Amino acid sequence: MREYLKFYIDGHWVDPVEPHAAEVINPATEEVTGRISLGSPADVEEAVAAACKAFSSWSQTSKAERLDLLKSIQTEYAKRQADLGEAITEEMGAPASLANGFHVGLGAGHLQTAIEVLERFEFEEVRGATVIRHEPIGVCGLITPWNWPMNQTCVKVFPALATGCTMILKPPQLAALSAHILAEILDAAGVPAGVFNMVQGSGSVIGTVLSKHQDVDMISFTGSEPVGVQIQKDAAETVKRVGLELGGKSAWIVLDDEKLAEHVTGATAGMMGNSGQTCSAGSRLLVPNSRMAEVIEAATAAANGVTVGDPNGNFAMGPVVSKGQYNIIQDYIQKGLDEGAKLIAGGLGRPEGLDKGWYVKPTVFVGTNDMVIAREEIFGPVLVIIGYDDADQAVGIANESNFGLGGYISGTDLDLVRSVARRMRTGAIWINGGFDFHAPFGGYKRSGNGREWGDYGFREYLEVKSMMGFPV
Known part of the structure; x- marks a missing residue:
């Protein structure tokens, strides 16, 4: 010790x-x-x-x-x-x-x-x-x-x-x-x-x-x-x-193109990294309403594919940091259920086979931007999928938040990507996986x-x- x-x-x-x-x-x-x-x-x-x-x-x-x-x-x-x-x-x-x-x-x-x-x-x-x-x-x-x-x-x-x-x-x-x-x-x-x-x-x-x-x-x-x-x-x-x-409640906008399922898979798995304990995590996944069935299939498979267990073993996700944090996350999952959000992966309690340690199931809801789980920072592996009809509406949903720390955009139409990025009111935006140690990092609003x-x-x-x- x-x-x-x-x-x-x-x-x-x-x-x-x-x-x-x-x-x-x-x-x-x-x-x-x-x-x-x-x-x-x-x-x-x-x-x-x-x-x-x-x-x-x-x-x-x-x-x-x-x-x-x-x-x-x-x-x-x-x-x-x-x-x-x-x-x-x-x-x-x-x-x-x-x-x-x-x-x-x-x-x-x-x-x-x-x-x-x-x-x-x-x-x-x-x-x-x-x-x-x-x-x-x-x-x-x-x-x-x-x-x-x-x-x-x-x-x-x-x-x-x-x-x-x-x-x-x-x-x-x-x-x-x-x-x-x-x-x-x-x-x-x-x-x-x-x-x-x-x-x-x-x-x-x-x-x-x-x-x-x-x-x-x-x-x-x-x-x-x-x-x-x-x-x-x-x-x-x-x-x-x-x-x-x-804090943050960052939006990850997936644009409507041929790589949608691939982008949804990456965004879902990315949300679960570090057990979701990242202030800039893309915890609101914004996707085209017209392809919601495809989105749900990809997100469900991605979340269920995240292995959870002993951090010294060969697992993708370990526990959250403390009992207190575990309880907070469980309360938010319950709020999502109470609000009528559709649970498509994970849920309450520890993953099967883990009866010790503060492990949380990789959890995905389909909901709306006015729900508590879409407006408050959960700081755990909980993703909320929200549908949009067009890029303008996606930007509006992304900006309808008290927070403005991070943002993500996945898409192949670079003109549209640039347009969306310029209109998002947030301090840092990662486009198709971009990263730069020299880029300034910080937030808008709260x-x-x-x-x-x-x-x-x-x-x-x-x-x-x-x-x-x-x-x-």
Whole structure:
């Protein structure tokens, strides 16, 4: 069993000021797999003081110095990829192939992207007699979720380091094991004392103190909408910058063409990836009404073909992260049944043969956009199919949502694809499987504000200074 009972503050592993341990539960076995310490406001005070002290020197480092550090981190990260994958499987139940593949690979990808962006990023721009400088914003509080632990942590930590900021990371309580290993990686790479600090614990304690703290200049949060709203309220007292990446109810529009069945199959299987625990998941599948029978046949076969079981075995889907999350998903499935949605795959309870672990059946409904299951984020392997009559109606349904984080389009008519993509009110759209580490990621509407990934992610951590009449 892992015991990660120390915090990383000012370049050292330190005991918490007020010792209080919590168990980490393996969702596949329901057994204790680790113990972590839960921090207090006193621990945050120590971490903020260390970050403030380190900012005066780290903010003045050169681009070359920060590049050297990122490349050292890259070397250490490569050494620990297997350890990270194993921890992610333990803490959140991701299948080993997914944990060691896309989970760990996303962290490596964001690190490489930070290096590439920093190499060409211009921190000063001359406009006549005015020099515009982009300077590090200061001490940053980074609050991350459990569903993609390396992705969501690395997309904050590495741009903050690259831009000259110092930070306090508050990793998720449910996925604290991989965060501890990442801190070990940063320590081994030689991150200067106080530049990176990590305090584990509950969001209601650590996150609140960071959000209200007068010496924290920025909060970057990824998580649920209600928590994001509270962080904004808490941060308003000190007028700090807040970047939010919140929930989603993303539409996946499948256009009417000869590859419809293939696209439906891919969209259905894709929804079940990571047990549906993805904020940008295409959880509303929009399809032509005229071909609904064909859609149902393809989606049913795809969902029933998703194997569920031990994440260390040869299965496509593991459990969801916790008993609490399992119960939430079961409640939503029941709501779908109560609303009269047509269940074509999955349903209530665990998959057959699994009586232990928080496993959910890959579930597919046919419903309408006004149903609760089509409007609220379920955060589990539950897909809702919604019919449309033409592309204009599909866009209207896609946009009829409080959220606007992700969107997907599958189709062979590229002119129509482009037209649909331009009209969808959402922050990121994946067209026929496209992917780009340098593309900005973030949401419209209640999905948040600000952008991460690539050079747009750098700008979140920078202030803009105008120096007029500057001698050049």
